[in-house]
Amino acid sequence: MLDSTSVFYYGEDHLTAKKALAIAQGTITGKLLDTTKQKITKSARAVAHIVDQGHPVYGINTGFGPLCTTKISKEETQILQVNILKSHSVGVGEPIAKDLAKLMLILKTHALAKGYSGIQLTTLKRIIWHIEHDVIPVVPSQGSVGASGDLAPLSHLFLPLIGLGKVHCKGAIISTESLFKTEKFKPIALGPKEGLALINGTQFIAAHAVKVVSQLHNCLKQADIIGAMMLEGLQGSIKPFYKELHELRPFEGNQHVAARIRTLLKGSEILEDHANCERVQDPYSLRCIPQIHGASRAAWLHLKELLEVELNSVTDNPIVIDEQLTISGGSFHGQPLAMALDYATLAASELGNVSDRRIYLALEGNSPGVPKLLMRDTGINSGYMILQYTTAALASENKGLCFPASADSIPTSLGQEDHVSMGSISGRKALQVIGNLEKILAIELLTAAQAFEFRKPLKSGVILDTIHQFLRTKVAFAAKDRVFSDDIEIAITIIQQQQILNLVEKTMNEKSILWNAPFEDKFETY
Template sequence: MRNAPKTFNFGEDHLTAGIALSIARGKTKGLISDFSRIKIRNSSKTVANIVEKGDPVYGINTGFGPLCTTKISKEETKILQSNILKSHSVGVGEPIDKEIAKLMLILKMNSLAQGYSGIAEATLDRILWHINTDAIPVVPAQGSVGASGDLAPLSHLFLPLIGLGKVNYMGEIMETSSLFDKTEMQSINLGPKEGLALINGTQFIAAHAVKVVEKLQSCLAQADIIGAMMIEGLQGSIKPFYNELHALRPFKGNMYVAKKVKRLLKGSEIMEDHANCNRVQDPYSLRCIPQVHGASRNAWLHLKELLEIELNSVTDNPIIIDEELTISGGSFHGQPLAMALDYACLAASEVGNISDRRIYLALEGNSPGVPKLLMNETGINSGYMILQYTTAALASENKGLCFPSSADSIPTSLGQEDHVSMGSIGGRKALQVIGNVEKILAIEMLTAAQAFEFRKPLKSGLFLEEVHKKIREKVAFADKDRVFATDIEAGIEMIQNQTILNAIEEVKERENLEMEIPFADEFEIY
């Protein structure tokens, strides 16, 4: 990944979504610096002193949640910590993706390593071992309400520390006991507060948000390119992308998209061919690409900014400032990310929604030179008609998934936790919507490439000619009906592999070109 550092010091360096992904993929090595180790040891010592003094401090020598008034003896404080991992491991459903579980470990490391959680140095070293060895705990997808932290998924995440639960190791899901047999590791004994520090926090929500930031950025970038190709295929106007227009309503996302699309269309013979046509304006799905794609980019930027704060925050409870000041607060509450994830979910859905509208527009046959259903001989052939049925179904499904999870709350913990964020559900749902958008964009990409063919022998500019060439390497022009599901599968693979984004980068490198797009740095994940 671009700009990823070779090493990252947990608890000290500034973490971003891109760096977290780079650590998860083995491109950046996570370390605990000497500076962080001193803070970690001091915090752990503070907890030990609190236990010795015996004054009641939540989660150290008291029970949890509604049991916060139940005093725990000095001798039982360690048993309490392993019991909390066991009792809170109540997740259900299919396991989350291994990379998301690994991101949870990485994000939790960065929070605990800041030295306000009372975690033992040896415990963090073991978590780091799991990250570096790629022995990733199996975490069920369902069971978190997003406050008091992601309790259930984080409990499953850290069961292997005490020899329980399952891990995904070397391509195999196994019991932790089998992992220990293979690696000659042993379970560890958790000290006072450690169990609570491990399971309090927003790392399930935040790990999903990291993936949302990555995948939605990819969809947005490809939607701009595909939209530009559709403009050429349908001979839309370039005027709605002029800087002079967007300077009068200067939203960052709008200005970025307008400039990018205009640059992609530069040097196009297709656009020049109808420069003086008598069509006054295009339908919204073409004309309003900067406004719609741009609004979704603004939502993405909002999520990225909030996520970056969260990735560098301490989100467990209580917070250990010093022996005289421990604070039982609510920094584990997922609301800051929950609301932003719901916003991003809507933003993703709208990218798919307008993409479906452009596909429909392409099939109508109202653009000179482009036949109805994108095929010359229809009747015996249905052409691209039914591909739009699929995008309509996906777009509609996404609309149903856009109800904000954060708008709901069900009291838990006998009313002690009487308002929860449901951000865990919002994070999973946002990824589901983005997965559907990838499929919609794949179909629009195939549709735009088909419309593009009818502009030959005219050529586009350097960028879109290369993009079209890359598409045609995987999916041929269709002059009669065939099993389009095969084309769609190839298209989805191209979207997920960022084939057309890579094509743009290849042209830039080959021709020594710069796009010079405003706010470009802000729309990167680093």
């Protein structure tokens, strides 16, 4: 749990996805140290010196993209920076969620505060004001190709600095002009390179990746728990989760998941009841939970590790090392995160795919004591049959979204930018797939709980029994048909609000239960 008095120092501290979300939620306060302010001011002075000397440096006293050979006079450098914000504000589509735009501000502030971008301190302080007062710019969702930075969305993000665009303010969307009248603000007078520094970077992609890391992690943890409940409901075998098996094929994610399942099933009377049954093997959706969930955990870990590098990097261009050295490179290119986000999208889709298979398995009626369609009196009742139609539709939709956006590239900027990442699309698709996954897991939770009911009066492990009891306070056992969409909406809320995870943590603390899962720090922190 993060301390409500915690402080994060932009440009100095190590940023993680969890810390970025905490700053956005207000449980951590972002500040600038005096030494950081000095670095920022020094970098701005270096840019001013370059302008005074007149030596051409991209984006400071030259045009942009294919206009990089067009010299800009000293007197016009400020107009150049304002114009780039205006001309690049070409985003379309529905606005991204307010919390995503706020994350973009936080990530950009941290990158600019490192002191290699030539930003003015006054500009950075205005951005921090927006974060602290929760006055968040409106950013369209479409228009970035994910190279030369997320130009269009970042342009919209920073239009309010110059008095343009719109902002989320106190539950409404208002014009920046109205905000300025209320706050008695004036537009920031952008210095040389500032406009380019603001819009060049990967913060749209990275903000999406922050949400992906958080939401996918939530799904991964709950998929293990729900899968374990389904295993109990269908009287699956514990042997495929034995430590000895996974030590012979020691993928870390597999070992971690298997250990978590063993903890959840420890002390189960249901397991003991069929310990000597004649069933030799379970279907893959039960037997291969460690392999399938473990592979998705590996994909999550890959994204988490790359994202942490990106969150603590300088991603604009050119980079101002000092008065003598500026480097025009490609640190704005979104490929590192684009490919990892596409991988994470596949990982999320596969979690939903196997979850749908377990739901289907539960409906077949092949497990002793569990009726077909999870209801005794069928014929007049359809039972849980149609819930699987919904998960099939969601799983299929997710599969269609798995084509990697990073596999495509369309040249832009008259060929100057001849390979782009499309990472912004990767991020948007990943969150869409995860949203569908949450719904699939919610339906598996309902069907697993229904199957679990038929094992009574036998008890499972204390954690799963506690979860089942909790769920029954929200959703009753179904002895006959009802409007199941109401149940589904309740279950989706339980998944999204992490109610099960909070209950598991509380139960384990009260009962002094440990996961005893290897690689806990690696897979359970971000």
